[in-house]
Amino acid sequence: MSCALFFRLFMFLALIAPSLGNRLGLTSRLRFSRFLDPSNVVFLRWDIDLKAEIITFELQVRTAGWVGLGIKNRYTNVGSDLVVGGVLPDGNVYFSDQHLVDDDTLEEDRSQDAELQGLTEDAGYTTMRFSRPFRSCDPHDLDITSDTVRVLAAFGLDDTLKLDRERTFVKSIFLLQVVHPDDLDYPEDTIIHDLEITEFLIPEDDTTYACTFLPLPIVNKKHHIYKFEPKLIYHNETMVHHILVYACGNASVLPKGISDCYGADPAFSLCSQVIVGWAVGGTSYQFPDDVGISIGTPLDPQWIRLEIHYSNFHNLPGVYDSSGIRVYYSSQLRKYDMGVLQLGFFTFPIHFIPPGAESFMSYGLCKTDKFEEMNGVPFPDIQVYGYLLHTHLAGRALQAVQYRNGTQLRTICKDDSYDFNLQETRDLPSRVEIKPGDELLVECHYQTLDRDSMTFGGPSTINEMCLVFLFYYPRNNISSCMGYPDIIYVAHELGEEASDSMEGIMAINNVEWTPESIKKAEKACKEAQQMVIIKTIDEVVENTTGWIPDITPPPRGPCLESSGGKVEPQDKTPAGFRAAPMALSGSSIATLKRLPLATFLLVQGTLSWLLAMLQPGN
The missing domain is CATH 2.60.120.230 (Jelly Rolls)
Incomplete structure (x- = not known):
């Protein structure tokens, strides 16, 4: 009797072992990352597989409670999808694809379209890694497209799944990035040059366009500019709306000093060919390895117009600025200008x-x-x-x-x-x-x-x-x-x-x-x-x-049929659907199976009963 029960227990454990505290390693590198909150408590990593139309997320939050990540539309949280998960005090994990039916209430999706790759809790952080299709066949899942995506993140201080506005954050991100700067060449002979306005007193006006003319780097042979980034003064960065660098034709007669780009002197609006530009929310940008901005030849511009748009909506007095654009250039030439x-x-x-x-x-x-x-x-x-x-x-x-x-x-x-x-x-x-x-x-x-x-x-x-x-x-x-x-x-x-x-x-x-x-x-x-x-x-x-x-x-492409739950006929979109690949995540790591909390309790009760039956005298 005891042997038979022990064998059954062994087989039962083999079947449910992945659900009971199996911690998967989070090993493969995700190229892109961003903090989602002002206090740098919520950190997101992600990467994409354009061919399979799969995106992988890794959310790390400084909490011992539940964490959630999803997508929302521009105007409301209602209808947002949110993938939630966490680790229980006994080490078991829970994970679910859900959506918001109102500002405070979550409901589990009928179709589970997120594939869990790992859930850990250690050193004060909960880390959840999962993948999902760009477009699933579940109407509760918002599409991930080449548009700006409003990423929704939330977490709790414990495992009670309840939304708290103080721990809910939204960040606009362009998720479908195809190039990461680390994947590009960085020439060893790189030279840095700043094109900037120096100690400019920002007028006490809502809008100011300040322009000045500056020479490009002087070189004795052809070079290529291959990267640029904004140079912003810390306290003034909220006042700088955009920075543009315009190439000037070499026949232009250029004025000196700093003045209103579109004011009384029309000469300050000369030079209209943009070569690089930065605007609110942008960061650095590195050109592909085969292209660059040519400088140093007779056909190349020698001067640029630097245009900075200031938005001083609070009409602050006495604010000086030295913003501009930093360019990186090299003698290692690219194929194309x-x-x-x-x-x-x-x-x-x-x-x-x-x-x-x-x-x-x-x-x-x-x-x-x-x-x-x-x-x-x-x-x-x-x-x-x-x-x-x-x-x-x-x-x-x-x-x-x-x-x-x-x-x-x-x-x-x-x-x-x-x-x-x-x-x-x-x-x-x-x-x-x-x-x-x-x-x-x-x-x-x-x-x-x-x-x-x-x-x-x-x-x-x-x-x-x-x-x-x-x-x-x-x-x-x-x-x-x-x-x-x-x-x-x-x-x-x-x-x-x-x-x-x-x-x-x-x-x-x-x-x-x-x-x-x-x-x-x-x-x-x-x-x-x-x-x-x-x-x-x-x-x-x-x-x-x-x-x-x-x-x-x-036309919209086909949606990806769920591999984590049943897709009902009414969930299939008019554009059709295609079967999910064998491994949705594209990872060699086995997918973690998960059970609802009620099932965990049932499993634990069953295990207790089976262990009691194995005791001597039973």
């Missing part, structure tokens, strides 16, 4: 966005058929490898779409969840070829429910912009290609009289804005003829016209 092409809506004076708009779209068209003529030499196909998106506070989404021979070819880049506080240079997953004659369209999505007056395009943060900067090679002389609608046509469609552009924009300011008139204005702006302005590095300007083509949204 890179350039930057600025696209979007020509900012001033035509751009407008009505107040009280739930949604309003603006469009800026670029036609490249004049590029070769303006370039001065044959215009080669260009390869786009990175991008920077830019709007101000009303911006909600942006995209740049490519057309060839009247047919939509692809979406070059987009962000349907744009965050003003996270503006960074991003790499494309694969390079995009643009040929002469292609059309490029930028669409910007705005929301102004919190505004009761018109928002105009302009330099201030409370004004708006709609810009996309494409990083490409090989370099050419075109600096920008931007569009705006025929404002006279728009005014007439809204029932206003106007005979020129200034009258048109003044007339539009008199419109009584309702949901109907907002949609009418949006439709008129899209149907109006676009005026396209093309500019070269030497300030040569050409105009052309065109029409806004329709944008066909790309």
